[in-house]
Amino acid sequence: MSEPESTADDADVDALLAEVDARIEDLQAARERREKVESRIEDVGEESVVAAADAYRKSIRLFENYEDSATGTGDFQAYVEFQDRFLGLVEDLPESIPAHDGFEAAAERMDRRRLSEDHFDAAREDLEPAAEYVDLLDRREETKETLSEARRDAKLCLRDLDEEIESRAETLAFADADLGAPVETLRDPIEAYNDAVSAEFQSFYESASATAVIEFLERGESFPLVAFRSPPRDLREFVRESPDADEPIPTLLEYADYSGSKLDHYAEDPAALQTSVAVHRTYLERLSAGPLTVSLPPPSAGTLRRFAGEAISLLGRFASEETVALLREVRDLTRRDDYAELRLAARAHEELDADERERVQSGVAAAELERLRDARERLSAALEDANETGRQQG
Numbered sequence: 001m002s003e004p005e006s007t008a009d010d011a012d013v014d015a016l017l018a019e020v021d022a023r024i025e026d027l028q029a030a031r032e033r034r035e036k037v038e039s040r041i042e043d044v045g046e047e048s049v050v051a052a053a054d055a056y057r058k059s060i061r062l063f064e065n066y067e068d069s070a071t072g073t074g075d076f077q078a079y080v081e082f083q084d085r086f087l088g089l090v091e092d093l094p095e096s097i098p099a100h101d102g103f104e105a106a107a108e109r110m111d112r113r114r115l116s117e118d119h120f121d122a123a124r125e126d127l128e129p130a131a132e133y134v135d136l137l138d139r140r141e142e143t144k145e146t147l148s149e150a151r152r153d154a155k156l157c158l159r160d161l162d163e164e165i166e167s168r169a170e171t172l173a174f175a176d177a178d179l180g181a182p183v184e185t186l187r188d189p190i191e192a193y194n195d196a197v198s199a200e201f202q203s204f205y206e207s208a209s210a211t212a213v214i215e216f217l218e219r220g221e222s223f224p225l226v227a228f229r230s231p232p233r234d235l236r237e238f239v240r241e242s243p244d245a246d247e248p249i250p251t252l253l254e255y256a257d258y259s260g261s262k263l264d265h266y267a268e269d270p271a272a273l274q275t276s277v278a279v280h281r282t283y284l285e286r287l288s289a290g291p292l293t294v295s296l297p298p299p300s301a302g303t304l305r306r307f308a309g310e311a312i313s314l315l316g317r318f319a320s321e322e323t324v325a326l327l328r329e330v331r332d333l334t335r336r337d338d339y340a341e342l343r344l345a346a347r348a349h350e351e352l353d354a355d356e357r358e359r360v361q362s363g364v365a366a367a368e369l370e371r372l373r374d375a376r377e378r379l380s381a382a383l384e385d386a387n388e389t390g391r392q393q394g
Contacts, residue, residue: 201289204318
C-alpha cells in the first residue's frame, strides 16, 4: 500500500511538535541562566551579595542627593551631612563584604575639606566592582521572571497538547469501526420517527391552545433526557389566569404585534398578553420537537432506552399511535446484538471526513497520536525540571 499523501493534519501535528520543541528549549535555557546566576551568588554568599548591593545603592543615592550641594563652595551643612553619612556608611561595613576595597577607596577620596564633581565621578569608579552585585541580583530577578514565563508558556502548550491528544484519541476510537456496516439499519427508523414527531409537534404547536402547550412543557420538566427549556414564570401564570390562553401560540404572537387599540378588539386581557407573550416571543417562536427527536448517530443503548421511555410518556399529549410505534421501533434497535457496532460505524461516518477515515484505517492517525504523546512526555519532564529549579531557588 502506498503512503498517504501529506495533509493539513500532518502540518498541524508538525506545527504543534515544533511548538513543543521551542517550549522545551526555552525552559532549558531559562533554567541554565537561572542556575548560573544562583551559582555565582552561592559562590560569593547570599548575605554578602545582598550587603554589597545594598551598600552600593545607598552610596550612589547619597552621591545623587548631595553632589550638587556638597561640592565647591556650596552648602557647608550639606557637605557635613554627606561626609557624616557616607563615611559612616563605609566605616560600618564589615571587611568581609565583597568589593570592600572599593568602598574604602571611595571613602578616602571623599574625606577631604572640599569636594568637586570630579571627586564624585572618581568615587563612582571606585565603587564599580560593587555594582556587579547589584547587577547580579537584578539578573536573578530577570532570570526568575524569564523562567516563570517559560513555565507559563509550557503549561499553555501542554494544555493544547492534551486537547489535541484527547481529540485524536477519540478519532482513533473509530479504528475498529466497520465502515461498510449497514448504518441505514439505524438511520432509516430514526429518521422516520424524527420526521413524524416533528410534523405532529408542529401541528400541536399551531393548533392547540397556549395552555395545552405550556402545560405539556411543564410536564416535560419531569423528564431530564427530554430537554425542553422550562417555560418562564409569567407565561405559566398567563395560561392559568388569562382567558386569551385558549388561543394557539401563533395567534397570540400575531396579536402581540397589534396596536393597543386594535388589540382591544381581539384580546380579553390585552395588558397581560403584551407583558407575558410579547416579551417571550423568542422563546415561543423557537419551540420545536427537537428535544423529542433522536440524534444521528444515536446515543448509547442504555441512554436511548431511557430517553424513549421518557419521550413515550410525553408523546401521548399530542402524538398519534403510529408515531409512538415508530419510537418503540427505534428503542428496539438497542436490543440488536450489533447495535454498538452499527452505532460506532454511524459515528465514524458522521464525525470523520473521508481523509480522517483513511488516516484511521491506514495507521497514520495512531502514529500521529504516538508522536504527540511522546512530545507531551518530553515537555512534561522539562516542565517538572523547571518547577524543581523554581522550588529549590525560590
